[in-house]
Amino acid sequence: MSKPEKLIVDGKRLDGRGPFDMRPIKFTAGVLKRADGSCYLEFGGNKVMAAVYGPREVHPRHMQNASRAIVRYRYNMASFSVEERKRPGPDRRSIEISKVSREALEGVVMEELYPRSAIDVFVEILQADAGSRVAGINAASVALADAGIPMKCLVSAVAVGKIDGEVVLDLNKDEDNYGSADLPIAMNQFGEITLCQMDGHLTEEEFGRALDMAVDGCKKIHELQKQALIEKYGQDITPDVAQPIEGGETNE
Amino acid sequence: MAEDKIVIPGDMVGTSEEFLPGRGTYEENGNIYANTTGRVAIDKRERAVYIEPVTKTPPTPKEGDIVVGRVTDIKGSVALVELSRIKGSLDREIAGNTSAAIHISNVKDSYVQDLQQEFGYQDIVKARIIDTKNMRLTTVDKNLGVITSHCSRCRSPLVYENGKLKCQQCERRESRKVSSDYGKGVI
Amino acid sequence: MSEDVIAEIKRDYIFSLAAQGDRADGRKFDEYRPISVEVGVIDKAEGSSRVKIGNTQVIVGVKMQPGEPFPDTPDTGVIITNLELVPLASPTFESGPPREDAIELARVTDRGVRESGAIDLSKLCIESGQKVWMVFIDVHVLDHDGNLMDAASLGAIAALKNTKVPNTKFGLGEDVPLPLNDVPVAVTAINVGNAILLDPSLDEGNVAPCRLTVITNKEGALAGMQKSGVGTLTPDQIKYIVHIASEKANVLREKLEGIQ
Numbered sequence: 192m193s194k195p196e197k198l199i200v201d202g203k204r205l206d207g208r209g210p211f212d213m214r215p216i217k218f219t220a221g222v223l224k225r226a227d228g229s230c231y232l233e234f235g236g237n238k239v240m241a242a243v244y245g246p247r248e249v250h251p252r253h254m255q256n257a258s259r260a261i262v263r264y265r266y267n268m269a270s271f272s273v274e275e276r277k278r279p280g281p282d283r284r285s286i287e288i289s290k291v292s293r294e295a296l297e298g299v300v301m302e303e304l305y306p307r308s309a310i311d312v313f314v315e316i317l318q319a320d321a322g323s324r325v326a327g328i329n330a331a332s333v334a335l336a337d338a339g340i341p342m343k344c345l346v347s348a349v350a351v352g353k354i355d356g357e358v359v360l361d362l363n364k365d366e367d368n369y370g371s372a373d374l375p376i377a378m379n380q381f382g383e384i385t386l387c388q389m390d391g392h393l394t395e396e397e398f399g400r401a402l403d404m405a406v407d408g409c410k411k412i413h414e415l416q417k418q419a420l421i422e423k424y425g426q427d428i429t430p431d432v433a434q435p436i437e438g439g440e441t442n443e
Numbered sequence: 444m445a446e447d448k449i450v451i452p453g454d455m456v457g458t459s460e461e462f463l464p465g466r467g468t469y470e471e472n473g474n475i476y477a478n479t480t481g482r483v484a485i486d487k488r489e490r491a492v493y494i495e496p497v498t499k500t501p502p503t504p505k506e507g508d509i510v511v512g513r514v515t516d517i518k519g520s521v522a523l524v525e526l527s528r529i530k531g532s533l534d535r536e537i538a539g540n541t542s543a544a545i546h547i548s549n550v551k552d553s554y555v556q557d558l559q560q561e562f563g564y565q566d567i568v569k570a571r572i573i574d575t576k577n578m579r580l581t582t583v584d585k586n587l588g589v590i591t592s593h594c595s596r597c598r599s600p601l602v603y604e605n606g607k608l609k610c611q612q613c614e615r616r617e618s619r620k621v622s623s624d625y626g627k628g629v630i
Numbered sequence: 631m632s633e634d635v636i637a638e639i640k641r642d643y644i645f646s647l648a649a650q651g652d653r654a655d656g657r658k659f660d661e662y663r664p665i666s667v668e669v670g671v672i673d674k675a676e677g678s679s680r681v682k683i684g685n686t687q688v689i690v691g692v693k694m695q696p697g698e699p700f701p702d703t704p705d706t707g708v709i710i711t712n713l714e715l716v717p718l719a720s721p722t723f724e725s726g727p728p729r730e731d732a733i734e735l736a737r738v739t740d741r742g743v744r745e746s747g748a749i750d751l752s753k754l755c756i757e758s759g760q761k762v763w764m765v766f767i768d769v770h771v772l773d774h775d776g777n778l779m780d781a782a783s784l785g786a787i788a789a790l791k792n793t794k795v796p797n798t799k800f801g802l803g804e805d806v807p808l809p810l811n812d813v814p815v816a817v818t819a820i821n822v823g824n825a826i827l828l829d830p831s832l833d834e835g836n837v838a839p840c841r842l843t844v845i846t847n848k849e850g851a852l853a854g855m856q857k858s859g860v861g862t863l864t865p866d867q868i869k870y871i872v873h874i875a876s877e878k879a880n881v882l883r884e885k886l887e888g889i890q
Binding site: 511512513527528533536567590591600626627628629630 | 635636638639640641642643644646721
């Protein structure tokens with residue numbers, strides 16, 4: 192679409208959300224046969240498949256670490272995932288995203304339990320909307336848990352942006368294209384930030400509000416991640432957190 | 444924390460004052476958290492809280508596990524085996540050390556003079572783990588031992604016939620500590 | 631590595647079962663695993679499909695954009711088929727440029743579409759010699775549990791049936807369905823001893839000496855073939871496979887009926 196005059200009308204964003212609402216989110220754990228752990232996530236228009244293999248033998252061997260496992264992360268976009276066909280294979284953008292996403296997750300994986308091995312995380316973006324990197328981290332986190340890899344906790348991620356001079360949670364594609372700032376954040380369950388990137392223009396005051404908003408968003412996503420694992424593995428147990436969360440997100 | 448409740452990594456399951464951190468948990472700042480998705484369980488005798496996983500977990504070799512692997516070397520009194528899979532987790536790579544050994548004294552009930560008469564290079568063996576520290580295996584049991592092997596002259600598969608292994612290409616006969624599951628494709 | 635140990639153990643089992651007329655999962659020799667075909671799964675693509683054969687799963691996306699025609703065919707559209715064996719789909723796939731297996735699968739998928747004349751390329755000319763439609767068929771493998779060839783091929787034709795020429799996006803008028811003339815279907819067989827098995831599972835595919843893929847068009851005529859692997863087949867085995875492949879293709883083609 193061409194640039195709309197306004198991205199917020201009467202306090203509502205163009206897709207009807209308020210500033211604190213996320214797009215619909217649906218996690219499904221354990222969807223692939225071959226992978227050791229997997230998760231399929233629809234996050235707004237993003238469709239993301241994450242798979243985990245390992246701990247397994249490291250090739251090439253010189254990459255082995257004698258005292259702990261190495262974590263590898265590959266973020267990859269399918270050619271058909273974007274408006275204009277993307278050439279297959281890694282590019283500078285996907286290599287950077289893979290690096291920071293790996294770092295966002297590595298801290299919670301208990302690598303010391305599996306020396307000399309590799310834990311491989313593969314994220315395929317089947318359809319990209321805005322926020323595919325945070326969607327990837329969210330799905331990868333559930334896939335790691337699905338693989339039974341010992342972790343200190345899950346990692347949850349969301350982006351905050353600025354449109355029409357207002358700070359809003361979870362930009363969609365048009366807001367991302369025509370907005371003036373984008374701040375992807377990942378956080379572990381203990382409130383520690385594991386990914387922080389930003390581009391655009393934010394004042395210090397706006398940044399402060401944006402970060403608080405991201406922290407709240409991550410907490411909501413954490414609940415959905417937890418529900419997805421419980422749905423998959425604990426049908427006979429009623430989760431004690433069942434109250435609906437405000438905003439557009441569901442796990443149905 | 445109620446027993447049997449399902450938890451995910453990061454959920455608090457107790458404090459260090461109440462419990463020792465058992466498997467599937469870790470301790471930080473006096474609190475005990477789950478590191479695996481599973482049900483909370485308490486070992487009253489050990490005063491430990493642990494997690495009974497509900498997901499699949501990385502297969503790690505334990506004493507008593509049945510494993511399959513390939514013979515990579517035979518020297519003196521030891522056959523070296525590169526482990527491939529643990530029975531019960533055939534779809535998943537072993538997490539951890541896969542270099543194992545069968546000592547001449549753990550091959551079979553009767554006396555073994557020459558290990559070369561019991562295993563061949565590149566044979567696939569089914570064995571039981573008797574010690575995870577040094578990764579020692581045993582094939583003392585009817586269903587343990589070699590399950591596939593090749594002719595040492597022409598490398599074609601050996602077939603088990605009337606208590607002997609025979610090469611169907613060159614008619615050569617060879618001797619092995621065979622498993623009762625030889626050539627059946629079952630583990 | 632550790633995969634080949636499992637394959638070697640299962641080889642004897644699969645061969646002895648086949649000799650008794652049986653398969654590990656209880657299927658008949660000419661029976662496929664359950665097949666599901668969904669279309670329109672990727673909104674960003676002009677056409678898309680998700681095909682499952684048993685646990686094998688592929689997603690195919692079709693993208694179209696105007697481009698220059700080849701000098702020798704100034705009035706016909708261009709087909710470009712690509713297939714990715716991403717490491718998410720199997721413990722044996724590695725990151726990096728496509729290996730020969732991926733390229734072979736892509737080219738055989740392409741061959742079926744191209745040689746059957748499935749796409750009416752003469753209708754994809756925008757301006758003679760200057761601008762024609764480029765049709766990109768991208769196959770993304772998500773779960774490799776055997777017989778990727780048939781899944782990729784079925785996914786490609788399902789996605790093409792779902793494709794709308796994006797005229798609006800490029801200011802060329804209304805979107806219209808991609809003009810199609812045929813529905814090619816690939817059927818893959820392996821030989822295990824004297825037995826011929828269709829739709830090889832992962833284990834069966836790993837132990838078979840070779841496989842033969844036969845692509846037929848809706849009239850039942852051959853549109854493409856590929857033998858893959860070092861093993862051999864007798865002329866009679868090949869004739870038999872061609873015969874049952876063409877019959878079985880009709881059954882698979884029913885899964886595509888009503889798809890648009």
